[in-house]
Amino acid sequence: MHKIFAKPSILGKKVIFLPECHSTNDLLIKKARESGEKEGLVIYSDYQTKGRGQRGNAWVAERGRNILMSILLKPAFLQPSLQYVLNLVAAMGVLGTLKSFLPEKEIKVKWPNDVYLNDKKIAGILVEGNIKGRQIDFAVVGIGLNLNQKGFGLTNATSVYLESGKEFDKEAFIEELVTQIENWYLDLVKNGLDNLKENYLNNLLWKGEMKTFQDNSGLFEGCIEGIDNSGKLVINTENQLRYYDVKEVRFIG
Numbered sequence: 048m049h050k051i052f053a054k055p056s057i058l059g060k061k062v063i064f065l066p067e068c069h070s071t072n073d074l075l076i077k078k079a080r081e082s083g084e085k086e087g088l089v090i091y092s093d094y095q096t097k098g099r100g101q102r103g104n105a106w107v108a109e110r111g112r113n114i115l116m117s118i119l120l121k122p123a124f125l126q127p128s129l130q131y132v133l134n135l136v137a138a139m140g141v142l143g144t145l146k147s148f149l150p151e152k153e154i155k156v157k158w159p160n161d162v163y164l165n166d167k168k169i170a171g172i173l174v175e176g177n178i179k180g181r182q183i184d185f186a187v188v189g190i191g192l193n194l195n196q197k198g199f200g201l202t203n204a205t206s207v208y209l210e211s212g213k214e215f216d217k218e219a220f221i222e223e224l225v226t227q228i229e230n231w232y233l234d235l236v237k238n239g240l241d242n243l244k245e246n247y248l249n250n251l252l253w254k255g256e257m258k259t260f261q262d263n264s265g266l267f268e269g270c271i272e273g274i275d276n277s278g279k280l281v282i283n284t285e286n287q288l289r290y291y292d293v294k295e296v297r298f299i300g
């Protein structure tokens with residue numbers, strides 16, 4: 048099934064829906080490699096048999112109730128060392144969309160790009176890039192968003208349904224997501240990183256609060272200051288700055 052979104056101008060010009068697939072990220076990466084698809088192709092599915100999350104985790108979501116989608120970007124203007132910036136674009140698009148559907152709720156981005164509501168995860172993002180020479184040949188932005196799922200067992204997660212008591216139309220939600228991601232992407236192209244980064248930091252979970260973290264030398268108290276120019280998390284602990292990559296630090300509480 049194919050559909051064209053009316054609102055965005057680059058992303059979502061071509062959309063592919065699959066009732067079931069392995070992983071929308073894997074499929075889009077394959078298509079980008081093998082058939083040179085154009086920037087903006089969106090693939091979404093009702094169910095993934097091998098959904099992938101960050102840090103090699105699986106992404107599991109009930110059939111038909113959630114958003115499982117991937118968007119193809121070709122950010123030739125970005126140096127490979129700045130690929131992390133696509134995490135900010137995606138996180139701000141997801142956050143803005145959730146805020147527009149749940150205006151009363153406090154929604155935050157947990158570094159680098161998990162989206163949280165009331166200490167529970169509501170969406171996750173997996174950006175995977177392919178570098179050729181000194182350029183990003185393409186990048187795939189994968190989004191898993193808990194939309195109409197009614198329970199998560201023991202998992203610390205929530206959904207738009209659980210927060211609002213209402214079921215939402217998946218395609219309308221996806222169209223808004225694509226529009227908001229496109230807006231942040233175009234803002235980055237036109238105006239550079241500053242505005243995007245400022246907005247991201249203003250919505251960052253635990254920023255400026257004294258919290259407990261864990262790294263490979265154990266637990267420590269610290270306060271998130273922001274991110275550095277390579278996207279690392281910067282934590283101030285006893286007036287000393289520590290810099291962390293994704294797998295190097297855990298948020299404890």
Ligand code: BTN
Pocket residue numbers: 069070071072073095097098099100101102104106114115116117161170171172173189190191192
């Ligand atoms: C995370 O670990 O928080 C990131 C989850 C990303 C899941 C999405 S679902 C659509 C796309 N396809 C995948 O296999 N993963 C991403």
